Amino acid sequence: MLHDDLAVMVNGVPGKMATAAAEEVVHRGLILADEALTGPDMRDKIEINGVQIRLSPPEEHFACLQRCREKYPRLIVVDYTHPSAANPNVRNYASAGLSFVIGTTGGDVSAMKDAIAGAPGVYAVIAPNMGKQIVAFQAMMDMMATEFPGAFAGYKMVVKESHQATKADTSGTAKSVVASFNKLGLNFQVDEIEKVRDEERSVNEMHVPQEHVKSGHAFHTYHVTSPDGSVNFEFQHNVCGRLVYAAGTVDAVQFLDAQRQKGEEKQVFSMIDILRSGEMS
Numbered sequence: 001m002l003h004d005d006l007a008v009m010v011n012g013v014p015g016k017m018a019t020a021a022a023e024e025v026v027h028r029g030l031i032l033a034d035e036a037l038t039g040p041d042m043r044d045k046i047e048i049n050g051v052q053i054r055l056s057p058p059e060e061h062f063a064c065l066q067r068c069r070e071k072y073p074r075l076i077v078v079d080y081t082h083p084s085a086a087n088p089n090v091r092n093y094a095s096a097g098l099s100f101v102i103g104t105t106g107g108d109v110s111a112m113k114d115a116i117a118g119a120p121g122v123y124a125v126i127a128p129n130m131g132k133q134i135v136a137f138q139a140m141m142d143m144m145a146t147e148f149p150g151a152f153a154g155y156k157m158v159v160k161e162s163h164q165a166t167k168a169d170t171s172g173t174a175k176s177v178v179a180s181f182n183k184l185g186l187n188f189q190v191d192e193i194e195k196v197r198d199e200e201r202s203v204n205e206m207h208v209p210q211e212h213v214k215s216g217h218a219f220h221t222y223h224v225t226s227p228d229g230s231v232n233f234e235f236q237h238n239v240c241g242r243l244v245y246a247a248g249t250v251d252a253v254q255f256l257d258a259q260r261q262k263g264e265e266k267q268v269f270s271m272i273d274i275l276r277s278g279e280m281s
């Protein structure tokens, strides 16, 4: 499908993930919208890869979305903002009739789905992780749980995740993997996930390379042990930087645009749907 007039509004710039996604939009030759939603403490304008972007603070968000809808008839919104902004932003996108890809974690996904269901013609991808290989790992864990429910009954688990200190919430990816482990028979609560946000521990315990400690990393370890300690499994997914998520985000944008063009009945997709469609680069 031709994407010549497909425009992408990336909300959350100049945050780390939104900036990486905006750069990927330009790199793929799509139109990067010249306006974006941002948080309360932001300046008015930034430049990303030669595109000047006007930033709207929270009190102007809805007007900005309506303006962009008029300006860009074929628009998809990308959201990498803050856990506290995820649900209010989704309500605004649905009310403005805008389709969107949201990677922001920590929101109430079921409330998001309700908002979308009430907005005909609005399509969305909602996923805590856009990295192709991590999405494949999540899918594999989910398939194992569906195929062999209870296979790990009685086992114990320790989950540790390390991210940059500015990350506000517990890893959304770890929460989704824990849900699969629970289907496999474990009894693990998400508040047992150990969050590492201390730079020294990230380096010494989780082996995060020093150059990625502050700028962005996502290291996850799941250690599973049998009741008598005689059997151990360890699963890890460790990512430095943001490129893998940015690439998946723009794959999701193009996939969603194609669903909208063909008037698909289903409105909400996960990254596993996109991986299955063969549309991830």
Ligand SMILES: NC(=O)C1=CN([C@@H]2O[C@H](COP(=O)(O)OP(=O)(O)OC[C@H]3O[C@@H](n4cnc5c(N)ncnc54)[C@H](OP(=O)(O)O)[C@@H]3O)[C@@H](O)[C@H]2O)C=CC1
Pocket: 011, 012, 013, 014, 015, 016, 017, 018, 037, 038, 039, 040, 041, 042, 058, 080, 081, 082, 083, 085, 089, 102, 103, 104, 105, 106, 127, 128, 129, 130, 131, 166, 172, 245
């Ligand atoms: N799905 C995925 O693959 C991935 C998801 N993420 C998720 O993306 C989110 C953002 O992460 P990251 O980029 O590292 O965070 P950052 O803190 O670097 O950036 C967040 C940005 O959002 C802005 N912001 C805050 N409130 C709003 C609002 N109401 N509307 C618009 N913008 C707002 C912030 O502005 P201010 O500073 O003024 O508050 C800041 O610029 C997190 O939830 C993270 O878990 C991250 C990586 C991959």
Ligand SMILES: O=C(O)C1=N[C@H](C(=O)O)C[C@H](O)C1
Pocket: 105, 128, 129, 163, 164, 167, 170, 171, 172, 173, 174, 216, 217, 218
């Ligand atoms: O905030 C991050 O950095 C990340 N957030 C996502 C999550 O919470 O799962 C994905 C990845 O862990 C990076």
